[in-house]
Structures are given as structure tokens and as C-alpha cells.
Amino acid sequence: MSRDLLVEIDGLNKHFPVRGGTVKAVQDVSFAIHRGETVGLVGESGSGKSTLGRLLLRLIEPTSGEITFDGQSVSGARARELRALRRRMQMIFQDPYASLNRYFTIERTLTEPLHLHGIGRNADERRRIAAEMLEKVGFGPEVLQRYPASFSGGQRQRIGICRALMLRPDLVVADEPVSALDVSVQAQVLNILGDLRAEMNLTMLFITHDLAVVRQIAHRVVVLYLGRVMEIGPVEAMFDCAAHPYTETLVAAAPSIDHVIRPAELVGEIPNPLSPPSGCPFRTRCAHAVSACASADMSLREIAPNRFTSCIRAAAPGAFGQAPGVQVPA
């Protein structure tokens, strides 16, 4: 394994038994995250983004597949090892309110994990560590005595970030951390995350449905649809020229003040996850679909350097007209 890789995900599956069948929330997902890298995870509602994030931290158990963190198996870790691993992996949630105990002061919320992991000799020292971290997200020490309810959404998100970083983790999984915020507050929070990422050399999995946000913060992007990876590639290259028709659709549908969306680019509903289409799950909405797509093998192909796609008709980024199955030699 390369020393450069902090996270490796290999053949990951998560099935949820539900009334009426099984939701395959994550299907055969494999990718790696380099140290210091931010990987954006994008896709529409129900594509499996949060499930993947939770699997990564082993907040839920995979149905099958392997997750390795810094050379150590996350999936195989026993309670003790897992505790040590958890200290190095933290999560930031969309709604920090739900993750902050409203009956605890900010001080208690921030210092409890320190206590739990035996960091800081006494309460004073832990309070000092908390105050230092608060300063990094733009608060003075006076907020230590306040309760979550007295903060605005953006302020709470900064507290949530602060809490996640208290243990100085190597990896942060951020699940839609700015989705509930207004654009001005979103910019404040994204800047803080970007600064801290550099300062603390953080590796991040950044989950979002907002392409403008992912473009701002990520180095590389994984695009999910109905639990499957559609495309993986460097962020700018992907925006310049998508390697998968679904990515193209997402880019076209993003409302921007610079262009007006053309209606032809948008068809269909997201299929029921209980009965996804066979082969390529995107085929019911894809303008390039041919009959072979119904039985397509969804494994990723590298169609240009570092550009991986599951589309069988992609010959090169932006070129989806090729005869089915035509492969470009890597």
C-alpha cells in the first residue's frame, strides 16, 4: 500500500432490509483518499452519500467490503482498536443542532471528548485547549459558558467544526456541513474549513449535493447515483468536461446566476431504490442510453489519466456517442 493513502475503500456494500425488499444504499464502491486530500462526494438524495460516510467511520456495519485507515483495517477493528481509530476520524453534520447536546454548555461539549481520551491533565488545561480551538473558528472564550440554543445556524456549525477538531483528527467526514446555511454564512464556514484544513493538514471526505460548493473545496470528486459510483476524477477537469452523462446532467441542472438551464438536459425522476434499473442505473434518464446499457457492467474504466467512469459509452471525457463496449486503451 502506498504511504500516501490515508483511506482505502474496497468493494464496499451496504444493504438495508426494508419493507418490500432491500435497498442497496452502497454498491461495490471502491476509491482511496490521499493524505491531505479533500474528496467531494456528490449525488442526489438517496444516492448513498451519508451511508458511505457513516460506513467509513464504522458508525454502521458494512454488508461486505473492506475499509482501511492508515494501513489498519477499520472493518476488522475490535472495540479497543476502534476507539483509538475513532479519535483520528471525526464527523461534521448538516444539522449541528442535532449533534450538540442542548443541555450541555459549549465547554462541556468540547472538553468531554478530551476527558474521554485522556487529553489534558485537568479541567483548566482542557478548557484552555477548547478555548484555543474556539479561537480558530472565530469565537472568544466567553462562549464556553453558553448553550447551543443561543447560537445562529452558522455559529452552531462553527461549534460543530470545533468539536470535530478537538481531538486533532486526521480524517474529517463532513456531511452537508453548509447545506442549511445562507450563501454569506456558507462562505464564512467554507473559509474556516479551508483554513483549518491547511493548518491541521486534514484529510476530508466532503459530502454535498451542491456542485458549486464541491468545486470550491474538493480536489477530487466521487459522483454517486443510486448507491453506485458513476465517475471519479479531479474537480476542475470534471467541471470542464464530464466523463459520465449523469455528471453532465448534474452540472447542467445546477442553478447559477451565469446561465439559464436548458430543459432538454433534464428528464425523468430518480428511480425507486427498491427496484433500480438493471445494468447502468442512470439509463432511464440518460440521453445516450442504448440497449446494451441495460446489462452494462458497472466497473470503473480509466478513460483519460485519473478519469474513471462507469459509462460504457464514454470514449473520452465529454464523448458519449461511441458504440457500446468500445474501450479506449488506457
Added chain:
Amino acid sequence: MSEHEPVLSVQDLRVDFSIGGAFVPALEGVSFDVARGETLAVVGESGSGKTITSLALMNLLGARGARRQGRAILHRASGPVDLLAQSERAMCDIRGAEIAMIFQEPMTSLNPVQTVGDQICEAIILHEKCKRKEALERAGDLVALVRMPDPKRQLRAYPHQLSGGMRQRVMIAMALSCSPRLLIADEPTTALDVTIQAQILWLLRELQEKLDMGMIFVTHDLGVVNQVASRVCVMYSGQIVEQGPVRQVFDTPSHPYTRGLIRSIPRGRSAARLYALPGRVPPIAARPRGCLFAPRCQHALDGLCTTERPAPVEVAPGHAARCKRLDHLPAFERAPADVA
């Protein structure tokens, strides 16, 4: 299309809420016109007063000690009426026949134990006072109008069995059942996925043109404004701080708040810092004296900006901003050197 014929003219709308025995202003003089066949967007951060504006027009603020002042003239075929001067009974008729409204979360306005087909029919019977058979026919037309795929099956479904996008189509169908002159849409696509949002935005745009309705479209998303509206009101702390044609406002914003919002939008090229408008919208009980935006404005001058609310100043025909220092602001740059 009847271009400049106004359907609604709002003049100096004020709303105060009674808090602890005193009236606290929430809307401080909102004025705008909506013409037939036109969509006017109302955009601003959360807490800026967008929803209060739409609820005040519909007289749906509830009894919680809200006081409304000003005028909101609805131009009906039978002549103009002031919405703010109507009895609740009269408003009930107007809401059913002239103005319709759709909201962010259709689930809360749909009956969970009745099929959506029955609900659409009921709305039609209520408005058109027709028989069930005619209502069924009309329901068929409406679901075709909102482009529901497989309408027969969808009409037999209960709300929870439909996707968010389909539920919103049902809401739009019900809203259109009375052939309104004016449609008020408050964040109707905020809870939807981008591809579905884009479809609904297109649908609304198309329907608004086809039916020659006026539409007020409330959103916090400037990108969405660009998809549906021809004119935009930028709202801040209970006032419209800038108003004008969409393209003009986005390309050459005048008010420092509009400029800050536009510059805060992420535009990619990872790693670059974003421009971040400092602070946030104050609660209504903590509004500053003078210009509402002054505490967050980098151009604020003590005295000039902190004594009275700035009045709207026309910067181009049909384009106005509430700022005292318009002549002294630098030319707008989307990504100024200090951010790049």
C-alpha cells in the same frame, strides 16, 4: 401577452409584530408591482422577511398580534381591490379564485389520508362549484398541464407514495385549479434535488407564460432567481434594498448587500478563499438605526448611514437601491483582487 398590465401593486407594506406588549416592525415599507405574464423574484437570506411578505399579502399571518399597514392593490377583471382592506371572508374568496400559493413542503399542505386525485378534484369543486364528473375531467387536464408522467396511477396514490417532485406537481395542479391571476410560490423547490428542481422551475416558467399569470417567486437562491424571474427584489431585514431587472441587478448590482451576496457565491477554482459577507441578518427586535445593512457594510459612514433608513434611489430606469452612498461606491467587480 399583456406586458405592463399590473396584476398586483404593493405600496409601502408594513407589518409589525406585537412582542412583549410593544409593536416591533418586521416589514418596513415594501413596495413592488407584478405584471401579468411576469415573474418577480423576492430573494434574501433567511430572516429577511420574504415569507412574511407573502403571508401578509394573503392575510395568512395568523392572529398572533400582527399589524399590517399599506396597500396591496389586486387588479381583478371586476376592478381593483386592496387586499389589506378585505374581510377574512372576502380574502377567502380571493384566495380561492384570484391568488394561489405554493410552499416549500407540499407534504404539510396535502391530506395524508386522501388520494391526490381526490384532493385535486375537491379543490376544483370548491373553486369552480362544478359537478364531480366535470371536476374529474378538469383534473385530467391539470395533471397533463403539470406534466405528471403516468397520471392515472399517480392520481390514485397517497401523498407519501409520491416523490417530492411529484408532490410539488400536485400542489401546482391544485394551485392552478382556480386559474389564478397571481401565483405566490414560497421556496417551492428548496427541498428538491437539483435535477428535479430544474424541472419544476421550467414547468413554472412555462405555465406562467402560457396562463399569462403574474408570479411572485420567493427564494434564498440567486441562481434560482436567474432561472425563473425577469425582475428581482433583494430583501434585507424587512426592506427591499435593491430592485430591478434580473440581468441588470446581477451584472451591475448597486447595493453593497446585493454585491456581497453575489460575491459570496462559490465559483470554483478550489483553495481560493471566498468573499464572505461578515455577520448575519439581525433579529427584528435588534435592528440598527439608520441603514439596516450598516453593521455589515464595508462602506458605512458613521452619521450618514446611521441616522435614518435610506430611501430608494433610481440608478437606471426600473432599477433602484436603498443606499446613501451610491455615488461613492467603486465599480462592481465579481472577484476583486483581494479575494483571488
